[in-house]
Structures are given as C-alpha cells and as structure tokens.
Amino acid sequence: MQDEIDFDQILSQYRSDPFEYIEVKTSHTGRLQFKAKEEDVVEGVTGEWQHIKGTLLFHLERERNVKPVHSTVIGVVSTVERSLDGQFVEAGEKVMTIRHPLKKREIIERILRNVLTLFPAPERAKYFFALDIQSRIDKHGQRSISIRPGDEILTMSLMKRDTPVTYQGEPGIIHSVYFSPGETMDQGQPLIGICSEDKLPLIQKIIARVKSEWE
Amino acid sequence: MAEIISERLLIASEYQQALYSEPLLRPSVPPETAAVILRYGAMVGTEIEHLKQAPRCMDLARARIHACEEEDRSFASGRVIIADRLTDGKGRFLRHWHAPDGGLWMVLTLVNTLLPEHASLYSLAAGVACCETLRHYQLNATIKWVNDVLLNGRKAAGILTETMRGPKGGEEYVLIGIGVNVNNTSFAPELRNTAASMAEFAGHPFVLAEVTARLLAKLAWNIGLLHYAEAEQLAAGSGTSLNDMPHPLIAAWRSLSDTIGRQVRFGFNVALAPQFTAKVIDIDDRGQLLMRLADGQMVCENGGEIIYV
Numbered sequence: 001m002q003d004e005i006d007f008d009q010i011l012s013q014y015r016s017d018p019f020e021y022i023e024v025k026t027s028h029t030g031r032l033q034f035k036a037k038e039e040d041v042v043e044g045v046t047g048e049w050q051h052i053k054g055t056l057l058f059h060l061e062r063e064r065n066v067k068p069v070h071s072t073v074i075g076v077v078s079t080v081e082r083s084l085d086g087q088f089v090e091a092g093e094k095v096m097t098i099r100h101p102l103k104k105r106e107i108i109e110r111i112l113r114n115v116l117t118l119f120p121a122p123e124r125a126k127y128f129f130a131l132d133i134q135s136r137i138d139k140h141g142q143r144s145i146s147i148r149p150g151d152e153i154l155t156m157s158l159m160k161r162d163t164p165v166t167y168q169g170e171p172g173i174i175h176s177v178y179f180s181p182g183e184t185m186d187q188g189q190p191l192i193g194i195c196s197e198d199k200l201p202l203i204q205k206i207i208a209r210v211k212s213e214w215e
Numbered sequence: 216m217a218e219i220i221s222e223r224l225l226i227a228s229e230y231q232q233a234l235y236s237e238p239l240l241r242p243s244v245p246p247e248t249a250a251v252i253l254r255y256g257a258m259v260g261t262e263i264e265h266l267k268q269a270p271r272c273m274d275l276a277r278a279r280i281h282a283c284e285e286e287d288r289s290f291a292s293g294r295v296i297i298a299d300r301l302t303d304g305k306g307r308f309l310r311h312w313h314a315p316d317g318g319l320w321m322v323l324t325l326v327n328t329l330l331p332e333h334a335s336l337y338s339l340a341a342g343v344a345c346c347e348t349l350r351h352y353q354l355n356a357t358i359k360w361v362n363d364v365l366l367n368g369r370k371a372a373g374i375l376t377e378t379m380r381g382p383k384g385g386e387e388y389v390l391i392g393i394g395v396n397v398n399n400t401s402f403a404p405e406l407r408n409t410a411a412s413m414a415e416f417a418g419h420p421f422v423l424a425e426v427t428a429r430l431l432a433k434l435a436w437n438i439g440l441l442h443y444a445e446a447e448q449l450a451a452g453s454g455t456s457l458n459d460m461p462h463p464l465i466a467a468w469r470s471l472s473d474t475i476g477r478q479v480r481f482g483f484n485v486a487l488a489p490q491f492t493a494k495v496i497d498i499d500d501r502g503q504l505l506m507r508l509a510d511g512q513m514v515c516e517n518g519g520e521i522i523y524v
Contacts, residue, residue, distance in 0.1 A: 047510075049508070049514055052512050053512070124517065125518055126517075126519070158517055159335050159336065159339065159518065160307070160361040160362060160375075160520075161377070163377075164380060182484075182490070182519070
C-alpha cells in the first residue's frame with residue numbers, strides 16, 4: 001500500500017496548500033447575475049436543521065423565474081468568470097471557485113478517500129442501516145461488520161417508501177460512516193467508507209500522523 | 216375455502232364494474248385519456264388472493280416473490296393479497312398495526328418499471344387512491360402528508376410501502392401495504408382517540424368486497440396516472456423534468472389534503488424523536504414537503520412524518 005500512495009507527498013501538499021478549491025457550476029440553463037465577487041468571504045449552510053442558507057453567490061433566471069444560488073461551504077471566493085455576468089449560460093457551466101480552508105478532520109477524510117472505497121447515495125433521500133447491520137454495530141461496533149457486494153446494508157427512505165440498498169464495491173469492513181439516520185443525503189454523496197481489514201493499520205497510522213502533525 | 220373463493224370472485228366482479236365506472240367519475244378527463252390511464256393501471260388486481268387470516272400480507276408477498284423466482288416464473292405484477300385479519304400487522308419502525316375482522320388489509324405488489332423521479336410517487340398514489348375511495352362513499356376524508364387518510368383528524372387508513380429486490384433476477388418489486396378501517400369500530404385503548412373507521416362516520420356498515428373493489432379501481436387509476444405522466448414527460452423530449460410539467464397526481468393530492476397551511480411537528484420518527492415545528496407552505500412537484508420554520512427559513516423534506524399541532 002505504501003508503494004502505491006505516497007502519503008508524505010500528500011501530506012506535504014496539504015501543508016503547503018491546506019485548501020480545497022470548489023468549483024461552483026450552474027445546475028440548469030439561464031441568465032446569470034453574480035452577487036458575490038473575488039475575495040468575498042462566504043458562509044455555508046448553518047442552523048440546527050441545516051436550514052439557514054449560505055451566502056448568496058448568484059442569480060440564475062430562466063423563464064422569468066429567478067433562482068438564487070447560495071454557497072454550501074465556508075470560504076473565500078477565489079475566481080469569478082466575469083465574462084459570463086448577464087449572459088445566458090448552459091447547465092454545468094463553471095462560474096466561480098471558492099477556496100475552502102480544510103480542517104484537520106477534512107484533511108483526514110480526503111486522505112482516507114485514497115484508501116477507502118466510498119459507497120455513494122443512489123438518490124437524494126434519508127438513509128439508515130438495515131436492522132441486522134445496525135444491531136451488530138450497536139453490539140460490536142462498526143469496524144466489526146464485514147460486508148460483501150450484494151449485501152443489503154442500508155435502507156433508503158424516500159416519500160415514506162423504504163428501499164433496501166445493496167452494497168456494490170470491494171469487500172471489507174465499514175471504516176467510516178458519513179450519514180446520520182434521518183439526515184437527508186444528496187445523490188452521489190458518500191454514505192460509508194469501506195476498507196479491507198489488512199488496510200486498517202495503515203489507516204490508523206495516517207489518522208495518528210495527521211492528528212499529531214496538524215495544528 | 217369455498218367461502219374464500221366466492222368472496223374473491225365477488226371482489227373480482229365488483230372490481231370490473233368499479234373499473235368501468237372510473238372514467239365516468241372523472242368527467243374532466245377526456246375519455247381517450249382515461250382509457251390510456253386505465254390501460255397503464257390494468258395490471259392492478261391481475262391476481263387476487265384472499266385469506267381468512269395471515270400474520271402479515273407483506274411477508275406473504277415476499278414469500279410469493281421468492282417462490283416465483285426460485286421456480287424461474289415471472290411474478291404477476293399487480294398481484295393483490297387480502298386477509299380478513301392480521302395477527303402480526305406492522306407499520307413503520309415496526310409499530311404494531313391493529314388489524315381485526317371488519318377492516319380491509321391488503322398488499323399490492325408491482326414490478327417497478329418507472330424511472331426514479333416517478334417511482335418516488337408510489338406512496339402518494341396509494342394515499343390518493345385510499346382517500347378517493349372513502350370520498351366515493353361521501354365520507355369527508357383528507358390526506359395528511361405523506362399518505363395518512365384521516366376522518367375528522369383521526370386515522371382511517373394507513374399505507375406502508377417497501378421495495379424488494381428479487382433474489383435471483385434483481386427485479387425491483389414495490390410492495391404497497393394498505394390498511395383501511397372499514398367496519399371495525401372498536402380499537403385498542405391507545406388508539407381510541409387517534410383511529411377512525413368508515414362505519415363509525417357513515418353510521419352503517421359497508422360491504423367489504425365492494426369497498427375493496429372500489430379501492431382496487433382507484434389504485435388502478437392512480438398507478439396508471441404515474442405511468443401516463445411518465446410517458447408524457449418522456450414524449451416531451453430530453454431535458455424535460457417534473458419541474459417543467461406539473462404532475463396530475465400532485466394536483467390530485469393537493470385537492471384532497473388538509474396539510475397545506477397547517478402547523479406541524481416534523482421528525483423522521485416523529486413519535487420517538489420530533490425534530491422541529493413548522494408551518495406547511497406547499498408540496499413541490501416531487502411531493503416533497505415545503506415548510507417554514509419560526510425563524511422564517513424554509514426547509515424541504517422528502518422523508519419523515521408529521522403530526523398536526
């Protein structure tokens with residue numbers, strides 16, 4: 001594993017530039033009007049129920065419907081595609097970049113994504129572990145749960161309809177859980193991170209190293 | 216056995232009559248459109264199995280699916296299992312579901328062929344069908360989001376929808392479990408203030424086979440509507456979404472619901488862990504609940520439960 005991924009190099013990259021550069025793209029076509037500029041400090045989603053929107057970034061108007069688009073992360077606006085201001089843009093157009101300062105926990109997660117198999121949410125819905133998986137987690141902890149492709153590990157709850165979610169990926173143990181029961185997860189967001197049992201010592205080493213070296 | 220068979224034949228015959236009358240009850244729908252919708256919903260009730268008693272209709276449906284797949288047979292989409300009583304009825308979060316004689320306890324199993332955007336509306340379709348059934352008998356039933364059917368604020372019908380993957384072929388099955396309090400008027404002590412029955416509000420009992428047939432016809436219509444709306448959206452061309460073409464089921468739900476404008480308590484499991492109180496503003500084109508919190512912020516939820524406060 002150490003031969004495949006150079007963690008010294010990855011750590012030094014994060015040390016020299018502890019930011020994530022998040023590209024903000026349009027979700028649909030429309031006429032664009034920027035409401036934030038370069039070097040503006042922006043807030044992400046806050047509130048007890050994640051209900052308070054972040055800083056307004058731009059308006060996207062289509063068919064006389066103006067859609068405000070807000071920042072989902074804390075950070076600073078680093079680039080804005082000024083030439084697009086007032087113009088009609090296509091869906092998926094990159095319009096700005098936000099420089100998001102990474103916390104220690106986020107750096108650990110990003111490094112771990114090199115060794116974990118991330119299992120994404122198939123749809124925007126709420127998720128919880130299948131009953132038998134949850135009871136095993138409650139009894140023995142999540143890292144005692146071995147899963148294989150084809151195992152029904154999660155239940156997706158959407159519009160009062162419960163759908164079992166089958167794991168597709170490398171066999172292994174559940175190392176990281178990225179959702180809470182009752183929390184809405186967007187399609188594509190990672191739900192769990194899986195690793196093979198032989199990678200556990202390496203992962204623990206990475207976590208210990210980042211925790212000790214990062215202020 | 217003979218009693219069950221004759222009851223099943225009675226339901227089947229009543230169902231045919233109910234289906235024939237559905238378009239006549241919807242004069243605003245052009246006859247040719249109504250015919251298309253009912254063709255799409257025609258699989259509802261392809262097979263009707265009627266039992267005196269069962270632990271849970273959902274578990275029986277799963278067993279039937281397993282048996283079909285083991286034998287490499289196709290499962291008949293639209294199969295209905297009805298039981299006169301359930302001995303181990305369960306709702307969401309394994310809450311006990313009280314299902315004595317006199318009520319309508321059933322599961323409808325569909326092989327899902329809808330795209331995810333439309334398949335997310337199965338629960339709503341079942342709720343609309345149940346509410347329309349009660350209204351057919353001049354009962355002032357309303358829907359509480361997502362699909363609880365109420366009479367004067369008390370629950371007359373409940374729906375539990377689960378999905379199952381076929382063990383061999385990976386086919387996706389949608390199991391819609393429905394319970395309607397028809398003639399059962401006595402409830403467990405903990406339900407006396409929250410449950411209601413059709414007979415109680417009408418002042419007379421109903422012929423259960425007739426109510427069952429009417430519900431099946433309403434299910435055929437509303438499931439058919441899901442397929443019809445999907446076909447229309449696909450015909451409109453790529454890039455068209457539910458945001459661009461209002462779904463007829465959403466309009467139907469709005470006309471039957473008393474949730475919009477209400478103060479509610481919301482939670483994923485609202486009985487055990489309520490999360491917040493808010494005012495319901497509307498549902499969106501996907502049936503998601505739009506609520507305004509006390510601080511004026513809006514939340515949009517696609518899963519969970521509400522209690523009226």
